Amino acid sequence: EAGVTQFPSHSVIEKGQTVTLRCDPISGHDNLYWYRRVMGKEIKFLLHFVKESKQDESGMPNNRFLAERTGGTYSTLKVQPAELEDSGVYFCASTKGDVPNEKLFFGSGTQLSVL
Amino acid sequence: AQSVAQPEDQVNVAEGNPLTVKCTYSVSGNPYLFWYVQYPNRGLQFLLKYITGDNLVKGSYGFEAEFNKSQTSFHLKKPSALVSDSALYFCAVRRYSSASKIIFGSGTRLSIRP
Numbered sequence: 001e002a003g004v005t006q007f008p009s010h011s012v013i014e015k016g017q018t019v020t021l022r023c024d025p026i027s028g029h030d031n032l033y034w035y036r037r038v039m040g041k042e043i044k045f046l047l048h049f050v051k052e053s054k055q056d057e058s059g060m061p062n063n064r065f066l067a068e069r070t071g072g073t074y075s076t077l078k079v080q081p082a083e084l085e086d087s088g089v090y091f092c093a094s095t096k097g098d099v100p101n102e103k104l105f106f107g108s109g110t111q112l113s114v115l
Numbered sequence: 116a117q118s119v120a121q122p123e124d125q126v127n128v129a130e131g132n133p134l135t136v137k138c139t140y141s142v143s144g145n146p147y148l149f150w151y152v153q154y155p156n157r158g159l160q161f162l163l164k165y166i167t168g169d170n171l172v173k174g175s176y177g178f179e180a181e182f183n184k185s186q187t188s189f190h191l192k193k194p195s196a197l198v199s200d201s202a203l204y205f206c207a208v209r210r211y212s213s214a215s216k217i218i219f220g221s222g223t224r225l226s227i228r229p
Contacts, residue, residue, distance in 0.1 A: 004158065035219075042119070043159075043205060043219035056216065091158065100209050101147045101166045104217065106158035 001025065006092050006107035014115050018080040021110045023092030025074070031055075031095040032075050033104065034067060038088035046090075049075060050098065061086075082114045119208050119220035127226045128196045136191040136223045137191045138206030148189040149207040150180055155175070160203060167187060176200070196227045 005024045013019050025032045034046040046065070047057040051072035060067070064083070069075040079086055089111050093104040118141045128134045140146060147166055151159040163174025170182045180191045189206060203224050209217040 006158075037222075040124075040221065042221040045216045045218070048216070059216075093159075100211060101164060103149070103161040103164065104151075104159070106151075106160070108156060108158040 001073055004094050004105050004107035006110050009044045009108065010109060010111045012113045012115065013082055015084055016081045018078065019082055021077045021090055021112070023075045023077070023107060025092070025094030026105055029094035029096050029105070030043075030072070031098050032069060033093045034075070034077055035091040035093065036088050037091065043091065051111060079112075083115050087112055117140040117208055119206050119218055121206055121220035121223045123223050125224045127228065130198055130227050130229050131195050134193050134196045134200070134225065134227075136169060136204050138189045138191065138220060138223060139187050140189060140208040141187060141212070142210050144191060144206050145211045146180060147211065148180070149209075150174065150178070150191050151205045151207060153203040153205065171205045172227070198227045198229055201225055201227045
């Protein structure tokens with residue numbers, strides 16, 4: 001069974017540019033989560049999809065971030081325009097259900113560097 | 116509000132010695148508690164979780180964690196460390212509610228010296 005895959009693994013862009021991160025969850029997993037870890041701090045929740053619907057987007061920093069999950073399969077996270085403080089590691093995770101004690105399956109993350 | 120604290124950025128242990136990685140949490144109501152591990156260039160992997168019942172939880176790779184409700188702690192332990200245990204460890208908490216988010220700590224880097 002393929003795991004959660006994220007692309008690209010690294011992205012270096014200049015301030016003001018646009019970057020799109022992609023996440024392919026495990027097949028059959030309806031729940032998809034985006035997280036971010038900035039400069040050695042805690043891993044922070046960004047948003048949660050159930051299929052194609054946004055269940056919770058309370059962690060999205062501002063309107064420069066746009067997440068989509070058309071068709072309920074893969075998801076994209078676009079940052080436009082990117083700012084220096086957006087640098088960090090963006091993780092995607094998926095689960096089949098949304099039971100509170102269910103473990104998350106994580107991708108290996110996208111390291112975003114905004115210069 | 117939920118929160119998780121991992122007071123140590125780094126823990127250094129000699130191979131063969133016992134190790135402890137500390138975690139304290141704050142949550143209203145009963146918690147679900149988790150430990151995840153991140154090896155270099157890999158995603159986070161689930162190690163173990165506490166749901167209810169026995170306060171000592173056993174997980175992957177010989178790790179265990181002890182839930183202490185009075186101290187609101189969930190420390191990760193292993194009786195005998197291996198060099199291959201060197202990684203980044205994250206503690207996480209979630210409330211007993213499907214509407215709640217899982218909240219992670221800032222991580223502790225565990226370094227095991229031969």
